[in-house]
Amino acid sequence: MLDADFFRRWMTATAASVDREAERLTALDSPIGDADHGSNLQRGFTAVVATLEKEAPDTPGAVLMLAGRQLISTVGGASGPLYGTLLRRTGKALGDAAEVSREQLAEAFRTGVDAVRTLGGAAPGDKTMIDALAPAVDALGDSFAAARAAAGEGAEATVPLQARKGRASYLGERSIGHQDPGATSAALLVAALGEAAGE
Numbered sequence: 001m002l003d004a005d006f007f008r009r010w011m012t013a014t015a016a017s018v019d020r021e022a023e024r025l026t027a028l029d030s031p032i033g034d035a036d037h038g039s040n041l042q043r044g045f046t047a048v049v050a051t052l053e054k055e056a057p058d059t060p061g062a063v064l065m066l067a068g069r070q071l072i073s074t075v076g077g078a079s080g081p082l083y084g085t086l087l088r089r090t091g092k093a094l095g096d097a098a099e100v101s102r103e104q105l106a107e108a109f110r111t112g113v114d115a116v117r118t119l120g121g122a123a124p125g126d127k128t129m130i131d132a133l134a135p136a137v138d139a140l141g142d143s144f145a146a147a148r149a150a151a152g153e154g155a156e157a158t159v160p161l162q163a164r165k166g167r168a169s170y171l172g173e174r175s176i177g178h179q180d181p182g183a184t185s186a187a188l189l190v191a192a193l194g195e196a197a198g199e
């Protein structure tokens with residue numbers, strides 16, 4: 001079972017991974033964006049970790065709702081409200097249980113990803129974070145490792161796509177041939193689940 005500590009470790013592991021990969025995320029956001037994705041998420045997840053330490057929410061749902069609120073208030077740019085919505089809505093779907101199963105997390109994460117799709121209007125294939133998140137949702141029912149692989153493959157599969165949502169879509173065909181920064185960071189978020197589980 002996954003308790004509040006697991007969800008705190010998930011956020012801490014994501015923050016560490018975003019720190020490590022910040023330059024790469026910003027470099028990916030350079031040809032098809034405005035070169036701020038790494039710094040946006042670094043600021044956001046640093047604030048998330050600080051808030052979780054200070055407020056110490058004691059259920060899985062409360063951890064994710066607080067993390068999501070913090071992302072929305074600290075990250076300028078499209079990705080803040082989108083990731084904030086993902087975590088808030090996933091947290092809300094977990095309710096006030098003290099512990100949840102991986103299957104319950106998979107179900108709640110689907111609710112969160114659906115909320116991101118509604119907010120941003122992106123479908124799979126539009127070259128956004130949805131291209132990593134949607135396959136991860138399906139694989140999360142199997143294992144954290146399967147979700148990690150699915151998200152990573154989804155991110156890599158954005159390279160040949162033309163962007164239809166977000167800033168990159170302004171480039172039209174010139175967005176082809178570059179990996180989407182948000183799909184890349186989404187794969188980091190999903191990979192951090194396995195780290196939190198000690199895998």
Ligand code: ADP
Binds near residue numbers: 040078182
């Ligand atoms: P901004 O584009 O405002 O500079 P970021 O650089 O932080 O914000 O994030 C860009 C990423 O956000 C993109 O790579 C893409 O994955 C994601 N994104 C942008 N718009 C949308 C959308 N409408 N739906 C889903 N994801 C989106």
Ligand code: MG
Binds near residue numbers: 035037
């Ligand atoms: Mg950007």
